[in-house]
Amino acid sequence: MNPFDQKPEKIFDTIQNWKSLYDYSYNKNTADPYTKTRVILMNGTEYEANWFSHQFARNCDNNDIKRELALSRYIEKQQQKKIATLRPINETILETTISYEQLAIDLTAVLAKRETDINVKSALDFALLEDFDHLYRYSDLLELEHGIHAEKLVGKYTEIMPGRPTISHHRHPYDNIKNHINAKTASTVTRLNVSIITAAEQQTMNYYMNIAGFYESDIGRKIYQEIGLVEEEHVTQYESLMDPNMSWFEHLLCHEYTECYLYYSCFKDETDEKIKKIWEQFFIQEVSHLHKAVELLKIYEKKDWQEVIPNGEFPPLLKLGSNIEYIRDILKNTADNTSDKEGYTKVGDISKSSDFFKFQEKINSNENEVPSHEFINSYINQKGEDYRYETKLSPLHELQDKTKDNYKLGRK
Numbered sequence: 001m002n003p004f005d006q007k008p009e010k011i012f013d014t015i016q017n018w019k020s021l022y023d024y025s026y027n028k029n030t031a032d033p034y035t036k037t038r039v040i041l042m043n044g045t046e047y048e049a050n051w052f053s054h055q056f057a058r059n060c061d062n063n064d065i066k067r068e069l070a071l072s073r074y075i076e077k078q079q080q081k082k083i084a085t086l087r088p089i090n091e092t093i094l095e096t097t098i099s100y101e102q103l104a105i106d107l108t109a110v111l112a113k114r115e116t117d118i119n120v121k122s123a124l125d126f127a128l129l130e131d132f133d134h135l136y137r138y139s140d141l142l143e144l145e146h147g148i149h150a151e152k153l154v155g156k157y158t159e160i161m162p163g164r165p166t167i168s169h170h171r172h173p174y175d176n177i178k179n180h181i182n183a184k185t186a187s188t189v190t191r192l193n194v195s196i197i198t199a200a201e202q203q204t205m206n207y208y209m210n211i212a213g214f215y216e217s218d219i220g221r222k223i224y225q226e227i228g229l230v231e232e233e234h235v236t237q238y239e240s241l242m243d244p245n246m247s248w249f250e251h252l253l254c255h256e257y258t259e260c261y262l263y264y265s266c267f268k269d270e271t272d273e274k275i276k277k278i279w280e281q282f283f284i285q286e287v288s289h290l291h292k293a294v295e296l297l298k299i300y301e302k303k304d305w306q307e308v309i310p311n312g313e314f315p316p317l318l319k320l321g322s323n324i325e326y327i328r329d330i331l332k333n334t335a336d337n338t339s340d341k342e343g344y345t346k347v348g349d350i351s352k353s354s355d356f357f358k359f360q361e362k363i364n365s366n367e368n369e370v371p372s373h374e375f376i377n378s379y380i381n382q383k384g385e386d387y388r389y390e391t392k393l394s395p396l397h398e399l400q401d402k403t404k405d406n407y408k409l410g411r412k
Contacts, residue, residue, distance in 0.1 A: 003260040004305060004312040008291040009284060011071055016078050024274050025088040028095065033155040034320045035275060037103035038266050039086045040096075042279075044203025045196075045262055046080035049073075049255055056248050068296060072289045076259075079282050086275060093211055094142050094220070098153045100204050101138060104131035105158055107200055109323035111193045112330075114316070119179055120190055120241055124197065125330050126337060126344055127234045132327060133163030134227050136388070137372045140379050141220060143387040151389035157322040160389040162399045164335050166372035168347075168410035169230045170363050172355035175339040176236040183243035183250075183308075189315050195258045196318070198238040205231035219378070222371035237339075249297045250308045256290040257309055265318040324391060332395035336410050347410055360411065367407050376405040 026035060053073040057066050087096060108131060112124035139150035139160045150160055181190060208228035215221045246254070263283035270276035294305045305312070338347045338356055350356060364370055368377075380386055385402035394400045398409050 001264055001314045002312040003257065003264075003287050003290055003314075004294070006287045008288040011075060011285075011288045011292060014075055014285045014288060016082070021078060021082050022085055024278075025086055026272060026275065028088050028091040032271050033099065033102060033153065033157060034106075035270065035272050036087075036099040037106065037320055038270065038279075039083055039275070040100055040103050040203065041107065041196075041200055042262065042266060042282075043080060043083045044199045044206075045259055046076050046083060047203055047206065048195075048199035049076045049259060050080060052251065052255055056252065059248065062300075065296065065300070068292060072292060075285055075289070079285065082278065086278075092146070093215060094138065094146065095148070095153060097138050097207075097211075098135065098142060098150045100207060101131055101135035102154045102158050103200065103320075104204055105135060105327065106320055106323050108197060109326050109330075110318065110320060111197055113323070113326060114189060115193055116187065117181065117190045120181065120193060122344055123178055123237055123241060124193070125334060126339065127201070127237065128327065129164040129331055129335055130166070130169045130230060130234070131163075132331070133166055133169075134230070136160050136162050136386075137166060137223060137227070137376065139389075140376060140387045141223060144379055144382070145217065145220070149387070149389070154389075156389065157324075159324055159327070159391060160387070161394055162406065163331060164337075164410045165406050165408075166226065166230065167364055167367060167370045167407055168338065169233065170360065171233060171339055172359035173233070173236065174355050175341055176233045176240070177342065178237055178240045179342050180241055180243050183246050183254075186243075188309065188311065191254065192258055192261060192315070194238065194241045195254065196262065198235065198242065199258075201231060201234045201238055205235050219371065219375050223375060226371045246308075247301060249293070249301050249303075253290070253293040253297055253305060253308050256286060256293045257312075259286045260290055261314055262318065264314065268317055269319050328395050331399075335396055335399075338410055347412070373405050373407060380405065 050073060053069050057069050060066055105128065108124050108128040112121050112128065115121040115124060142148050142150050181194060183191060205228065208224050208231055212221050212224035212228055215224055260283060263279050263286055267276060267279035267283055270279055297303050297305060336347055337344050340350050340354065340356065368374065376386060380403055388402065398406055
């Protein structure tokens with residue numbers, strides 16, 4: 001599939017009426033877990049598209065360009081609104097959160113497994129273990145407060161057990177900045193991976209940033225607050241991988257190409273027939289936006305799209321699925337890693353005077369007050385052991401004990 005070869009519809013003709021915008025929600029009890037994660041992924045993709053377009057407009061002094069951006073942006077905002085209401089009313093904040101973390105885990109693993117740029121792959125593998133740990137802590141909260149086992153929500157496709165402990169995720173902001181890719185030499189897969197994971201993690205960050213104050217318990221609010229700050233770190237890491245030397249019009253073209261790729265991937269992979277038709281509809285709309293981006297690039301920068309995306313043919317499509325063995329391997333070999341400026345290293349190999357340890361001392365001065373760990377200790381005190389879904393024991397001896405929460409791994 002090459003979206004540049006598709007005949008585009010007129011953008012104005014794709015505007016939806018109110019009935020079309022609000023007509024279906026999946027059944028939270030019967031929907032496939034990856035249907036739920038695709039909904040979250042595309043919601044985040046449209047958030048990214050919307051805010052990129054707004055930033056472009058705020059840095060542009062040409063009203064003709066602003067009008068073109070505004071028209072496409074309105075259609076994409078309609079897409080986002082329709083996707084957001086695919087989530088049913090009776091799905092709780094915390095149930096939705098489980099799907100957010102399952103997406104973060106399995107999407108990151110899928111992208112990492114196909115990534116050939118070692119810098120990008122290292123970033124994916126590093127954050128993967130942190131999202132893996134977040135799923136475990138939210139799942140215990142779900143079990144304690146609602147009596148629901150998250151293994152049912154994730155369809156047993158994703159294990160639920162400790163990863164790199166959340167206390168170890170808190171790093172000096174300086175250590176989250178990485179070397180960016182070169183868009184002119186990077187593969188299409190690498191460029192897609194960086195764009196996709198940045199949008200997905202940004203969506204998680206935004207969700208936690210907004211939802212923390214609405215949660216119904218103090219410990220839940222504290223956990224969302226803490227993990228939301230980790231998601232800030234993840235977005236900082238991933239966005240730093242983007243090539244800042246591209247022009248606004250080049251970025252616009254790449255955004256639209258990424259959206260075409262994702263909607264087509266979702267369309268091919270979707271099992272819910274009603275949602276499948278939505279992905280197809282939105283792919284057709286994004287083809288129109290892509291061709292408009294081609295037109296703007298040609299008019300204002302005198303460039304052909306092939307100068308930005310040499311081969312428009314889609315690489316292998318994105319397919320979400322279980323990654324249990326891959327995650328276990330990364331957990332076994334890199335759980336005690338931390339981030340050190342542009343690189344990653346074993347925590348035991350960095351200086352005691354490093355920014356990492358300075359930041360840890362500042363924010364985690366009393367490790368017993370760190371919300372994610374304070375909660376797990378409380379859970380264990382009440383239940384005798386934590387809640388997990390494991391296919392077998394953790395590959396790390398340090399994380400096998402269900403009666404103790406580890407504070408040291410990746411930190412001391």
